[in-house]
Amino acid sequence: MATDRSLATLIRALQDTSSEEQDVSRLLGSATTLLTILSNPLNLTLLTAQLLSAPAIWSRPHGLHTTVRVLGIFNSAGIQVVKNEESSFAPNSFSPRTNLAKGDWVIAVIKGADERSPRWRHLLALGGLLLGFEGQGRRGLSEPLRIKLESAIVRALNLSLQEMESGDEFAVNSLIMTLCHVFSLLGEHEKSGINHDILLPRLSWAPFFSTEGLHYGYFLSTMDADIVEGASRKFDWSIKSPTYLQVQRIASSPLIASLGSLSRVIAYFIDHVQNLELLPALIGDISSFTRSLGIQWRQNKLSEIDLKEESTYLSDETIRTSLPLIWRVLKSAFFSIVVILRSLLARVLEDVRIHMDSAPYMAIQTLHILRNLYFISSRMGASPFSQYTFVYLTAIDILSQYPTQAEAFLREIRPAESGLIPEHPLDRCHDLFFLNTAEHFPTRLTAQVCEDLITDATPYLGVGSDHRLIEIFEAAHSVVLAVFLVPHNSGIVAKHIHPYFDALLKVFPQNLSSRQFRLAVKTLVRITSPPSPISVDQPLLSSTLLEIIRMRSEQASSVPLQRVYNPPNTADNVTEDNTLSEQCVLALTLIDTLPFLPILLLEEWLPIAAETLHTIQDDTMKHKCQQRFWDVLSNGEMDVNCAALCVAWWSTRSGREVVLHGTPKKVDTFMSGGLGEPSKL
Numbered sequence: 001m002a003t004d005r006s007l008a009t010l011i012r013a014l015q016d017t018s019s020e021e022q023d024v025s026r027l028l029g030s031a032t033t034l035l036t037i038l039s040n041p042l043n044l045t046l047l048t049a050q051l052l053s054a055p056a057i058w059s060r061p062h063g064l065h066t067t068v069r070v071l072g073i074f075n076s077a078g079i080q081v082v083k084n085e086e087s088s089f090a091p092n093s094f095s096p097r098t099n100l101a102k103g104d105w106v107i108a109v110i111k112g113a114d115e116r117s118p119r120w121r122h123l124l125a126l127g128g129l130l131l132g133f134e135g136q137g138r139r140g141l142s143e144p145l146r147i148k149l150e151s152a153i154v155r156a157l158n159l160s161l162q163e164m165e166s167g168d169e170f171a172v173n174s175l176i177m178t179l180c181h182v183f184s185l186l187g188e189h190e191k192s193g194i195n196h197d198i199l200l201p202r203l204s205w206a207p208f209f210s211t212e213g214l215h216y217g218y219f220l221s222t223m224d225a226d227i228v229e230g231a232s233r234k235f236d237w238s239i240k241s242p243t244y245l246q247v248q249r250i251a252s253s254p255l256i257a258s259l260g261s262l263s264r265v266i267a268y269f270i271d272h273v274q275n276l277e278l279l280p281a282l283i284g285d286i287s288s289f290t291r292s293l294g295i296q297w298r299q300n301k302l303s304e305i306d307l308k309e310e311s312t313y314l315s316d317e318t319i320r321t322s323l324p325l326i327w328r329v330l331k332s333a334f335f336s337i338v339v340i341l342r343s344l345l346a347r348v349l350e351d352v353r354i355h356m357d358s359a360p361y362m363a364i365q366t367l368h369i370l371r372n373l374y375f376i377s378s379r380m381g382a383s384p385f386s387q388y389t390f391v392y393l394t395a396i397d398i399l400s401q402y403p404t405q406a407e408a409f410l411r412e413i414r415p416a417e418s419g420l421i422p423e424h425p426l427d428r429c430h431d432l433f434f435l436n437t438a439e440h441f442p443t444r445l446t447a448q449v450c451e452d453l454i455t456d457a458t459p460y461l462g463v464g465s466d467h468r469l470i471e472i473f474e475a476a477h478s479v480v481l482a483v484f485l486v487p488h489n490s491g492i493v494a495k496h497i498h499p500y501f502d503a504l505l506k507v508f509p510q511n512l513s514s515r516q517f518r519l520a521v522k523t524l525v526r527i528t529s530p531p532s533p534i535s536v537d538q539p540l541l542s543s544t545l546l547e548i549i550r551m552r553s554e555q556a557s558s559v560p561l562q563r564v565y566n567p568p569n570t571a572d573n574v575t576e577d578n579t580l581s582e583q584c585v586l587a588l589t590l591i592d593t594l595p596f597l598p599i600l601l602l603e604e605w606l607p608i609a610a611e612t613l614h615t616i617q618d619d620t621m622k623h624k625c626q627q628r629f630w631d632v633l634s635n636g637e638m639d640v641n642c643a644a645l646c647v648a649w650w651s652t653r654s655g656r657e658v659v660l661h662g663t664p665k666k667v668d669t670f671m672s673g674g675l676g677e678p679s680k681l
Contacts, residue, residue: 007034007043014054024056028069035077036084039099041108048112052121064212064254067174070121071128071181074109078132081105082140103145106133110152120160120175126153127182134185150190153182161198169210173255176206180258183265191268197275203266204282206255207336208289213255214333217293219246220300223326227301235301236315237322244322251329263336267343276351280358283344283365286337290372293333297375298426302326306425306468307379327379334376341366341391348398360405363398366391367437371413374433375426396440403444410438410449414456421459421469428472435460435475439482447492450483454496462503473507474516481523490533497524497534501545505552509561514585518592521549525593529601546593546605553586553612561585584621587612591629595637602642606649607658614662629659 010030013023031051038044051057051070061067085102100108106129113122130149133140141149157179164171179199183191207213226241237244250256270279297303302323305313314323345366348359370377370392377388399406413434415422422428438453445453460469460476480500484493501524508517528534528542535542558581580588590609597605610629616622632638633646649655 003034003037003039004043006030007038007047010034011046011050014050014056017055017059021062025069027056028073032073032076032080035073035109036080041100041104041111044100044105044108045112048109048125049114049116052113052117052125058121061170063170064173064177067124067177068254071124071131071178074125074128075131075135077109078129078140079138080132082133082138085140102140103142106141106145106149110149113156118160118171119156119163120171122156123153123160123175123178126156127178130182130185147187150186151193153186154190154193157199158193158195161195161202169212172202173206173210173212176203176262177254177258180261180265183261183268192272194269196269196273197278200266200269200273200278200282201285203262203269204285204340207259207262208286208333210255212253214250214289214293214329216289217296219243219250220293220296220326223247223302224300230315232315234315235305235313235318237302237318239317239321244325247325247329251325256329256332259332259336263339266340270340270343270347276354276358279344279347279354280361280365283341283362283369286340287365287369287372290337290369293330294372294375294426298424303375303426304424308468327376330376331380334373335385337369337373338385338388338391341369342387345391345394345398349394359398360402363395364405364409366395367399367409368413370395371430371433371437375429378429378432396437400441400444403446406441406444407446407449410434410441410445410453413437414452418452418456419459425468428469431456431460432472432475435472435479439475439478442482442486442489447489450486450489451492453479453483454492461500462506470511470513473511474513477504477512477516477520481520484527485523487533493527493532493534494537497528497541500524501548505548509582509585514561514580514588517585518589521545521589522592522596526596529596530598542597543601543604546590549586549589550608550612553583553590553615556583556586557581558583558617580621580624581616581618584616584618584625587616587625588628591625591632594632595639595642597642599641599645603645603649606646606655610655610658611662613659626659 010027013027031047034047035044038047051073057066057070081102109125109129113125126149130146130153132138134146157175160171160175164175209216223237223243226243227235227237230236255262270282273279310319310323344362348354348362370388399409413430415431415434416427422431435457438456442450442453457476457479460473461480480496483489484497484500504512504517504520508514512520524545525542526532528538528545560579560581587609590605590612594602594605594609613622613625613629616625633643633650638646646655650659
């Protein structure tokens with residue numbers, strides 16, 4: 001009787017529309033307890049129906065937090081029923097519990113999801129039961145009952161999608177949140193029964209555009225009003241400011257907290273959607289969101305501060321507390337978008353039904369999305385994680401099959417003011433993405449577009465040392481070298497190689513890493529050596545480049561270099577080492593070029609390069625150069641004829657002695673019995 005009175009009191013309270021949030025929390029706690037102790041199936045059905053329709057809960061819902069709390073009621077009740085059953089055989093177990101069998105209890109709760117409540121709320125009861133009985137490895141349901149419950153969830157989901165009004169944002173978000181929680185527990189057969197075509201657009205809309213999600217990124221621009229200059233003349237974003245509290249609410253919202261699992265659900269639906277026209281529409285929506293995100297970020301004072309200057313212009317509290325919060329939200333969005341893009345591009349590669357016009361469009365939109373998000377990913381290094389690398393390179397590979405679209409894309413994202421370095425860090429970030437991306441396309445571009453790439457890269461090649469721009473400098477050098485390497489660009493090489501080499505010598509070592517310098521010179525020698533077309537018109541060019549390097553090494557510093565820039569990933573076998581001096585790097589540069597020289601020139605430069613080693617005074621540096629010399633001769637970098645020459649030079653022409661000990665001093669020869677010049681006789 002006491003239980004019945006408690007149930008009656010709870011039901012009356014659930015009808016009160018004036019209940020405050022604290023009262024609702026207390027009511028939900030009481031409901032959880034009652035669900036686990038009621039033994040009358042009719043009372044269980046009644047309580048479930050009241051929870052799914054009660055005005056006290058649903059007349060003024062506290063966003064998705066209300067959804068999660070109601071879902072949690074049935075989850076907690078299911079867990080408790082499983083625990084009660086497991087402890088029923090324990091001695092002295094007197095805790096109140098239902099007398100119903102587990103299967104009967106589940107059926108009674110399911111019956112409460114009736115016509116008195118909207119169908120999408122039925123998912124809260126059904127999903128909560130599945131989580132409570134089967135979540136975290138529990139096996140609380142018999143196989144037939146689990147299949148029945150999963151089928152009921154899918155049926156309720158599909159019917160909800162058909163009946164739901166398009167403007168009911170709360171209902172859509174609640175449905176998506178519930179699906180995120182239970183999706184991993186559904187069997188493949190049940191997953192295949194979901195209406196993918198209707199659900200996919202709503203899945204992608206909720207986290208990025210709804211007010212419970214990131215809402216177009218509008219919060220980034222509103223932050224600007226609360227970022228003020230403090231007494232120390234540093235900008236401060238107070239943790240007590242309204243916009244900081246707003247970002248805190250966004251970060252803790254159920255939809256953003258579940259972005260990881262939600263992105264995996266979206267990826268699954270992308271893999272299984274039947275209406276292929278939804279895929280270009282989906283990537284277009286994501287592109288619109290990221291474009292809006294970038295526009296809102298530009299309106300924020302934080303976007304005007306370079307990463308390397310944050311300690312100079314931001315307060316300690318902002319750096320330590322406020323800033324990490326906003327980057328945590330942005331990185332969550334970035335990671336989820338990359339997961340979605342990976343499935344989109346994988347579908348493009350695998351599905352032959354996708355029209356060939358859609359492939360370049362989706363590749364271009366993917367690159368636009370990555371460009372819009374580059375202010376986030378650039379803080380994490382060149383390749384934040386493997387899925388990002390797959391998405392980026394796959395989009396480039398797809399687009400490279402369509403030269404006309406590739407040229408149009410590069411023209412679209414090239415710097416707005418060609419020949420100038422922009423002042424705004426976000427513009428420089430976009431320039432870095434442009435240069436890194438353009439490096440992959442020269443073989444598919446016309447000579448005129450390649451010429452334009454060199455024009456765009458030129459401002460970053462020879463300017464003074466600026467620690468903020470080192471990464472962009474290296475990207476610019478890589479673009480120029482990529483253009484030079486294309487066989488049909490011999491005219492461009494003849495026009496630009498001399499000023500480029502001068503710029504290269506001016507910026508090393510202060511403004512260019514030894515890794516990039518060695519790679520650049522090696523590439524130039526390769527370009528100017530036979531069978532390159534330029535070697536016919538300027539046959540002495542490669543020798544001239546090497547001679548300039550040798551002459552500079554004679555006056556170069558022997559002090560170890562400071563690390564200019566530490567690249568996250570190094571694709572070639574030339575690695576950065578801050579224990580080497582400028583003189584040592586120049587000697588290594590000469591050694592690196594040997595495999596690309598024609599045989600006659602190689603015969604000339606083998607002893608010269610070997611002699612250069614012994615201008616290095618530091619034994620450790622000299623040993624590294626000797627080791628690199630041996631690697632070049634022995635590890636297969638040479639072709640057959642050059643390798644045979646190296647073997648002969650090393651073994652029979654004193655090559656080994658010159659590398660290890662230097663050129664032996666000449667000793668005068670005399671006939672037997674002759675006297676040397678110092679003799680007085």
